[in-house]
Amino acid sequence: MKRWLLLLLLGASMRQCLLVSTRGQTSTKSHVFYAVEMEGDSRAARALAKQHGLQFISKIGNMEGHYTFKDTVATRSRQMVENRLSMVPEVKWVKHQRAHYRDKRATISRPDDRTRHELVQRQDVIPREIYNVINSEEGLKDPLLFNDPYWPMQWELYNQGQFGSPKRFDLNIMPVWKRNITGKGVVVTIIDDGVDHTNTDLETNFEYYASFDLRGSHGLSHDPMPPYNQRNGHGTRCAGEIAMEANNSFCGVGIAFHSKIGGIRLLDGAVTDSMEATALTYNNHFIDIYTCCWGPKDNGKKMAGPGKLTAKALRMGSEKGRKGKGSIFVWASGNGGMMNDHCGADGYVNSIYTIAIGAITHYGLPAFFGEPCPAVMAVTLTGAIYGGGEGIPLVTATNVDEGCVTHFTGTSSAAPMASGILALVLEANPELTWRDVQHLIAKTAKIPNPMEPGWWINGGGYHIHDRYGFGLLDAGLLVQQAVGWKTVRLQRICSEEVILNPVRILSPGGSVEVRVHTEACRGGKNAINVLEHVQPVVSITSVCRGDLSIDLLSPFGTKSRLLETRHNDYSGAGLKNWTLMSVHSWGEDPRGTWSMKVTDNANTVFKCFRSDFEQAAGTVLRVKMIFYGTFDPKKKSHDNQHRSLVSMGERYTINVDSKELKSDLSQKAIIQEEFEIENSNKINANDIPSLHKKKNLKTQNYSKMVKSFRPKEMDDTDGSNFAPHLKLLWNTLRDNIVTNWAQYKLKTREHSPQLQQINRALERFVKKELQLPAGLDGPPLSFNVRENLGDVVRTEPASREELIRAVSTDLRKMHMVRGMSKAYKKLLENGKEE
Template sequence: MGKKKECRILKSFENDFKNINYLNNSDFSSKRIFVTSEFPCSLNGEDNILREESVNSQQQTFVPKRVYTNQWAVKIAGGHQEQADELASKYGFRNLGPVIPGGEFFLFESRTLGKRSLRKVRRHLHSSIRREENVVWLEQQVVKKRVKRDFLAPLSPHQLNQNIHSPSLLRGRRPPGISSVNIPILKPIIADGSVIQHADYVENNGGNGEMEEDYFMAGDDFLDMNRVQDRAYYARMKFSVPNDPFWKDMWYLHRRDDQPDEMDHNVKEAWALGYTGRGVVITILDDGLERTHHDLAANYDPDASYDVNDRDEDPMPRYDYADENRHGTRCAGEVAAVFNNSLCVVGIAFNAKIGGIRMLDGDVTDAVEATSLSHNSQHIDIYSASWGPDDDGRTVDGPATLTKNAFERGITEGRQGKGSIFIWASGNGGKDADSCNCDGYTNSIHTLSISSATERGNIPWYSEACSSTLATAYSSGASGERMIVTTDLRDSCTKTHTGTSASAPLAAGIAALTLEANQNLGWRDLQHIVVRTAKPVNLRAGDWRLNGIGRNVSHSFGYGLLDAGAMVRLAKVWRNVPKSKKCRAIYPNPYKTIPRGNRLHLQLYTDVCADKRDNHVKYLEHVQAIVTLSAPKRGDIQIYLTSPRGTRSTLLAKRQRDTSRTGFKDWAFMTTHNWGESAYGTWSLEIDNDGLDDAELLKWELVLYGTDVFIGPTGFEPSSALSERSVQTSHNGDSFTDSGVEQRSIRWILVFIASLLPLLIGLLVLS
């Protein structure tokens, strides 16, 4: 096919969109506006403008027209509802209430304007409202492009969707002789003076599975445990196979049963220890949740659900012939599908409560995102999001004002102050050489960004590499590799859930098991546990490197594959980390020209705010390089950051499709690769310009997040010498020395010598 005919945008918009035909609200939300049936246009999320769409061409012609809504976000000092009502009424609006509960931002809706317009409201109205005494800020809401990260164009006919609907499933796939449901029974075991628990599962015949040996892993062994999974313990554990018909297809949960040399998410160990998600609440931010699905209904939580698109309490998806809104229901099944009910699958956290926020099936605005991310934050523990800006290799987009506020309030106030857990899919733009560091959601310090690995441990063809990814969960891969099995619309099941969309809910389920093991974990505690327990074993990438404290890390896989068993074991003994500190270091006189075909190399020494007690960062967690630069072609720019310990992070890889001339303005490129390193010393920023014209650096600011005390293998230990010691590093390539590792090695040497003493004494006696 040739190029589609030019999209003709009408010059007159007296009646906005009167010549634009669309079937219903969802057709607009799916980012396709029909001027006529022949002339499709699509929404570009980065600039919120209409653009021409080409079929066999990567080139697109941009028409500079934003799509405005009839809603305004208004910040009112003090956040008083009465003042908001009066102000809205005065200017012909209806106050829809606070965007974030308890906050100062309110959402006003015009009583006279249409829902969408290509013209911004008259400037004098903005000026009049801004002059009101208590108004701090206001902004007309614009439509943002947000894409679900599941649908991937099949690489072969074998990857086409294959849904298995419930009528045939119930008739032909129910195992015979099912008389009872497996129920986990917690039994305390005394081991080494400590109480642990494990779950024996009631088998179908009424018997109990039993653990043949008591098992306990001391806290000192966690660093050793982090190297490989304890297969001996796993093999000793008996497990009653659930009767859910697609359990056998859930290779990512149990394939070590038959393939001991392969990896899985080790959830059976977490279950055997008694952790199934009980008491934890997860919500899926998506296109709706089929709450009536027979494999989800028992775990459905209405208090964790809301329809932001239609502003009501019911998150049920809108049905159409293509099942376009199946995404949220698929994600939910991975997390909390019911265990052993003869239907579909087993959720990783099958005793957790699951909710859904319907927010993608309509106009997505800053207010929609913020409302979704802050819904009932004292009740919901984990928010799972498998969507984001377009993964097209040219978009740079992220949270706007309201959504940033929702994240900040979530991590400071959510979960009774422990912090809401935000888990995000890293993106599917691999085929377009996209970078997830250009996605402000996965690139945020507030989110736990999850990438994907294929069944064979390879980098999926759709995966994006970036330094903000923390860890990895399984998903689909190339032809011949299995996908993710889960619930689907219309009370059905599917074996073809794909993309990073499928990885994030697996991570959410594992996080739920971890929170059940220790309900006092904060949002940063969970990230620390992920870093310490993720497994790089059998994940194939060419960029695995040891960071400055000896941890393997990759731009494709983060710190490795999530291990549920290791996470719950570490969570049980974890001590909460102290409050995070933040140190800023600004590069002086940053105005630098980057000649075409050249590299700019800058160095910045920091004493990590040693003279400021509240900002003193010795040991790192997240690191941001905030950059402002201009470039004739943004995609020609590459950025690298090297820490004082020699860890080099790729903050931005080359994006050939990104032809934007807008550059970057205060964009915070984030890396997790320096986790645990000392922050002292000289940081290096390298900027490559592969373009045909010069680029200009206008600003570089380094932001360090972390603590002023060392976080040990089981968290913060204020009463021990561990919290006060300094980490001594000798970095020459891959070498690293940690005094804690040395102490543990010395201890084991002494134990070994002590074990030989009786033999030596016996030999002396005989002699």
């Protein structure tokens, strides 16, 4: 019954399928696309497009009042179209959509000579005294057992000392599973190059309602299925880490193996701002967590981030997603460490709405490919040692074409782990907001290696690091703290801008310091005395951008390296209204004087020509500080001499004055003490409270949700195209099944009672004899199994396994279409009654 309710709800989802299709955008060379923000619904947008000789394409995701138009007249001036549309009173904003590329964060480039030595030095085996702390026999008794063949290799989930790594140095998943918390009722979507949902380990947990194909190569089905090649297996691998089925004797075990997994196929060619925004808001009332393991190229040259629509989509998703609790956006922090890249140059990571996740090795050391920056929130375990060969621990995941890999690496393998852990957290407490989740991470992440230079206890009592963020995620501790969590106070936003008149000249090899004094909106409705994120927005010219470094010093004395030098970045473009971000002052009182230091580190970039007679290396034009946080009326002044620390989800007081706390000696001693406490006190199953929660099964309210839709809301064409759309989709799927099943029978050449029984059942279902179409009545032919797989061209006959898998997949889709048809028919009848 629950499954049929799900299919009925898909009738409502068809609204987005119709409105969101961007098939035309795959051909950006022959067509021009415009994003338009306007007053009015889809009918008004359709009329506006027609009035200006444009084609209405879609609503942009779940963003009200935002639409995509297409101009098929390639010779028409784009500026002219923009000007004419912007003159319409109802139009608020219009922008020609330029194609750009986003890279998957699985590729790891070879390091150059300037970086290799540092990487090799940093990955030495940890000292014995550190090993002894993180190595533990505790919790190794009575684990859950799984029959999946690669489960014994999944050291990151349950570490028994595999690969010589410290025992129980893992993500502490087992205690959560033993409390029967496995991600039930939580929906995670992978925005990537697609998900092969026919994989044995994914098909049970795959969720069509959380999936879509923005590449448009699958026609009416909107199937996120990628082509069968290794280049497009990235999203499938990410999905497997989260939701691989347990105890099915195949591949491995997902972190949240009872969660639902979806895929939005975005990457496989050029994308646009509106396509990204569509993906990030797709069905955001239903999807809980979006996982994004991509961004600008990690080559140490590129500096890019979300466009206007994508930035707005992240904000709207956090405000309205999950029925107002906020969508959770998990982002891979980047793989450019070997190219001396820095995630301060990545605008997606610098968003306050994303949770940036880095990677560390099985010894707790920073992964050689990782990028540092103060926007990184936490890390997970991916293994990987530079130059490592056999016996090096990596991550197990699903792959395309019924595959399973044991060597998934990069921050693309780190971020899905965080998504899986957060799925467990949301099952334990589905009422958590997006900011609750970030606060939980800040309070519970652990120090995995205190000897890595850069750890600091900030003025809020949190330990932070530009490679680890707040530390290593601990699933058991996160879930324990999530149960009974009290929602944080409403977010407040306060900003201060410095008028630089005249502008500050940056001398060659010199630096410019800009001081910003703030009272953090004291006395007003936006007053803040407990900081969360701080975002400096800067405009800086530079003769060589890669020579720049930017540091921020808080009133307490916490330093954030917002942007590091990048020796491959020889651009002279500087930074124009670039938004940086730091979580390093989390919990501090922002009141006081902030100091930003911009430095020209001359001759860092080999390809930049710097004259000896150079008068200026650049100018600092603008600095704006945006503070995000809350106001606690009970909080004492930040001048209070007694300090409190945050560890293991709790806050405790230490009798150390602020001057002493800022000394290097005190910092190292406290970091070491917290490391020993956090790693010597593992959360076990008995430490996790019993769950007193509402059932979080989304199927429960499907019938009610479907009834809330009206035909006019489902279909902005007044029904003229909806019924033929479903009929065409049904006939296409039926014809695929007829052909593939006939081919399967020919290959089997056995007419067993079981085969005859299945054949009769299929005949009844599709109401057509399952015989070969005319012209195909011969030996097995070479043909494309499931033509909607994209651009794959077969030169060999399809195997029996591929044929039966294709039939099975298309049958599931026919069930969905039948459910849609019934729901739509009922809604039309209700509409007539009204």
